[in-house]
Amino acid sequence: MGLCCKGYTHFICRRSPCVIHWDRESEIVMNSDSKAPVQEKETKAGNYFVANYPPFSFWSPDAVPSFEEALRRPSAAGNPLGVYVHIPFCRKRCHFCYFRVYTGAKSQEIRTYVEAAKKELERYDRLPSIRDRKPSFVYFGGGTPSFLSRDQLQDLTDGLRSRLSWDEASEITFECEPGTLNETKLRFIRDLGVTRLSLGVENFNARILEVNGRAHRTDEIHRAYSFAREIDFPQINIDLIAGMMDETDENWQDSVEQAIALAPDSITVYQMEVPFNTTIYKQMQDAGRVTAPVADWETKRRWVTYAFEKFEQSGYRVGSAYTVVKNDQSADFRYRDALWRGADLLGLGVASFGHINGVHYQNQHDMDGYLSALEKGDLPVYRAMVPDEEETLIREFVLQFKLGLIDPEYFLQKFGVNVADKFQAPLLQMRNEGYLEQGDSPLRLTRSGLLEIDRLLHSFFLPRHRNVRYA
Numbered sequence: 001m002g003l004c005c006k007g008y009t010h011f012i013c014r015r016s017p018c019v020i021h022w023d024r025e026s027e028i029v030m031n032s033d034s035k036a037p038v039q040e041k042e043t044k045a046g047n048y049f050v051a052n053y054p055p056f057s058f059w060s061p062d063a064v065p066s067f068e069e070a071l072r073r074p075s076a077a078g079n080p081l082g083v084y085v086h087i088p089f090c091r092k093r094c095h096f097c098y099f100r101v102y103t104g105a106k107s108q109e110i111r112t113y114v115e116a117a118k119k120e121l122e123r124y125d126r127l128p129s130i131r132d133r134k135p136s137f138v139y140f141g142g143g144t145p146s147f148l149s150r151d152q153l154q155d156l157t158d159g160l161r162s163r164l165s166w167d168e169a170s171e172i173t174f175e176c177e178p179g180t181l182n183e184t185k186l187r188f189i190r191d192l193g194v195t196r197l198s199l200g201v202e203n204f205n206a207r208i209l210e211v212n213g214r215a216h217r218t219d220e221i222h223r224a225y226s227f228a229r230e231i232d233f234p235q236i237n238i239d240l241i242a243g244m245m246d247e248t249d250e251n252w253q254d255s256v257e258q259a260i261a262l263a264p265d266s267i268t269v270y271q272m273e274v275p276f277n278t279t280i281y282k283q284m285q286d287a288g289r290v291t292a293p294v295a296d297w298e299t300k301r302r303w304v305t306y307a308f309e310k311f312e313q314s315g316y317r318v319g320s321a322y323t324v325v326k327n328d329q330s331a332d333f334r335y336r337d338a339l340w341r342g343a344d345l346l347g348l349g350v351a352s353f354g355h356i357n358g359v360h361y362q363n364q365h366d367m368d369g370y371l372s373a374l375e376k377g378d379l380p381v382y383r384a385m386v387p388d389e390e391e392t393l394i395r396e397f398v399l400q401f402k403l404g405l406i407d408p409e410y411f412l413q414k415f416g417v418n419v420a421d422k423f424q425a426p427l428l429q430m431r432n433e434g435y436l437e438q439g440d441s442p443l444r445l446t447r448s449g450l451l452e453i454d455r456l457l458h459s460f461f462l463p464r465h466r467n468v469r470y471a
Contacts, residue, residue, distance in 0.1 A: 043297060044291060050454050054391055066386045079344055082135055085156070090144045091147065093213065095212050096294075099143060120379070122163060135166060138166055144177045146180040172193050177200050198238075203241065235265045237331075241271075269324070271451075340402075342396060361384040
């Protein structure tokens, strides 16, 4: 999955971190100002997932001039730079997908997009905030980066590296759909310098994959994974989603067992949500349904609990609300950790998100608008957000809490704030409800808290951002 959604926050994505989606406003039911939103038992349209802060719905085209001014300032000394490249092309659109993606793209359309992405980087490379910097990490997300041919990928990466050298990047991540891979393409991707290959498996059952609109099938998963292992990528990650349509206890347990048998370096596990701009939601609308045809929240949490326990028994360590890792030295998530501590992110491509010199921004969210801006010689930025110091603190606090552990000393050193005092009320509420372990420091989530963290994080939002509209 793309960086924005699970990655930019993964992660940069899904899965992390963050990162890159076409958002609509979601409706959630809130408690009082000091409490997290109420999560009903059934899964309904919308989402709780916290991808950034302040929420995207508070970003505005009016703030774009402030972003442009931030670009003209040199970067803060020592602050890492990451690059996210959004590849919006897929073989099929999954029924649960809410990213900006295009299916059925012709070769010339892809080439036009590649040229636009290179032109976009050329615009940034001239500016003081980016000029002469070397990325600490690079992330290719989508969409499906592996949808591109070798020639298209070579053209894209040659153009990017000619502007921003990757020779000091400690992590280069590349998302793949298993059915787009063969041994030749995987060797090519490895030769590009990719250190972390992320396979969007989601489920190992062919029927479940078909019902949910995935393009690949079970045999393609095993074939692609086998090739990737032979080529010796430093880190291979696979994604799983708990709660897909028609998924059962038996199927979920089998998927967990098959994941363990493959023994990837890391595994990302997500709980299915149904944002508004998905095929599933459109089907719900047509049928007049309020409840989504996926597992309820209690079932999803139970399945993730099962998965985490099985993975731990097999030698994995739970590294965040969504990840398990087999070896801390070879299976870390450097882009995620850097972004959640305020690193700059240069987001390239349609609908991409970024963060430069303390200012958030998102590109034009449709292809025509993105290409048109670049043809005019403009940056293709659609909206931006200039957080104040308190909002910046909250952003790093809520994102780092997804790791299951907060280091108060980090916030004291960087912001001069004792977060245990600042957030005393919501932390006490979490502790009383069993989501936070007893004791003052460090602030560590229980397993229940980790599985519900995205719902709980809303209680740390400022009142002006804590309302029924969230995107």
